[in-house]
Amino acid sequence: GQNIDQPTEMTATEGAIVQINCTYQTSGFNGLFWYQQHAGEAPTFLSYNVLDGLEEKGRFSSFLSRSKGYSYLLLKELQMKDSASYLCAVPNQAGTALIFGKGTTLSVSS
Amino acid sequence: EAQVTQNPRYLITVTGKKLTVTCSQNMNHEYMSWYRQDPGLGLRQIYYSMNVEVTDKGDVPEGYKVSRKEKRNFPLILESPSPNQTSLYFCASSLGTSGETQYFGPGTRLLVL
Numbered sequence: 001g002q003n004i005d006q007p008t009e010m011t012a013t014e015g016a017i018v019q020i021n022c023t024y025q026t027s028g029f030n031g032l033f034w035y036q037q038h039a040g041e042a043p044t045f046l047s048y049n050v051l052d053g054l055e056e057k058g059r060f061s062s063f064l065s066r067s068k069g070y071s072y073l074l075l076k077e078l079q080m081k082d083s084a085s086y087l088c089a090v091p092n093q094a095g096t097a098l099i100f101g102k103g104t105t106l107s108v109s110s
Numbered sequence: 111e112a113q114v115t116q117n118p119r120y121l122i123t124v125t126g127k128k129l130t131v132t133c134s135q136n137m138n139h140e141y142m143s144w145y146r147q148d149p150g151l152g153l154r155q156i157y158y159s160m161n162v163e164v165t166d167k168g169d170v171p172e173g174y175k176v177s178r179k180e181k182r183n184f185p186l187i188l189e190s191p192s193p194n195q196t197s198l199y200f201c202a203s204s205l206g207t208s209g210e211t212q213y214f215g216p217g218t219r220l221l222v223l
Contacts, residue, residue, distance in 0.1 A: 030208045030209055031208070031209045033211070040198075040217070040219075041216070041217065042200060042214035042215060042216050042217055043153070043200070043214050044214070045211045045212075045213070048209065048211060050209060087152075087153070089153075091207065091208045091209070094207075095207035095208035096158055096160070096166070096168075096207055097143065097155040097158060097168055097169070098153075098155075098212060100152045100153040100154075101152065102150065102151070102152040103152060
């Protein structure tokens with residue numbers, strides 16, 4: 001089976017850096033996705049990692065360690081608009097669905 | 111503009127009254143999927159479609175039907191809605207499966223009384 005764990009909530013202040021962790025157990029790894037979801041809105045794609053290491057994309061970076069079943073999303077220079085839920089997801093073994101974690105709700109305060 | 115659209119965005123209905131939520135994508139994607147999102151449970155897949163006339167059950171298909179007569183459309187049908195189907199529903203599409211990015215529609219918030 002597959003299982004994804006993320007912290008439920010995190011808080012941070014504007015301008016700070018925050019790291020959102022995700023651990024996963026999956027049979028047949030085929031990459032890991034991060035999505036951002038503002039309350040009541042659709043999830044939007046942030047990043048996709050299939051190889052180990054850090055991928056940087058502007059203020060957001062995503063890291064993957066396949067041997068440890070671990071990923072993190074790093075958000076730098078936090079802004080109020082970064083207050084959202086961050087979802088970690090992996091494809092199921094058949095590749096027919098994304099299995100999502102329950103999401104980490106990030107609150108950014110001034 | 112590349113997008114996935116859903117209608118209606120909000121719907122209040124009563125138990126047993128059949129309803130359809132439409133989903134359409136303009137990206138020529140082969141794969142489409144329906145998810146429901148509930149507090150504390152996250153996003154769970156209801157049904158998916160790999161291509162026209164090819165559909166299959168996801169993790170929580172009970173009480174739902176789908177069809178894929180055209181590549182761009184993937185409606186979700188609730189033949190006899192019940193209160194436990196009150197949820198936020200998302201349609202998604204992608205070029206293929208596995209490593210392909212899924213693009214989500216804006217969501218349909220359904221309340222079944």
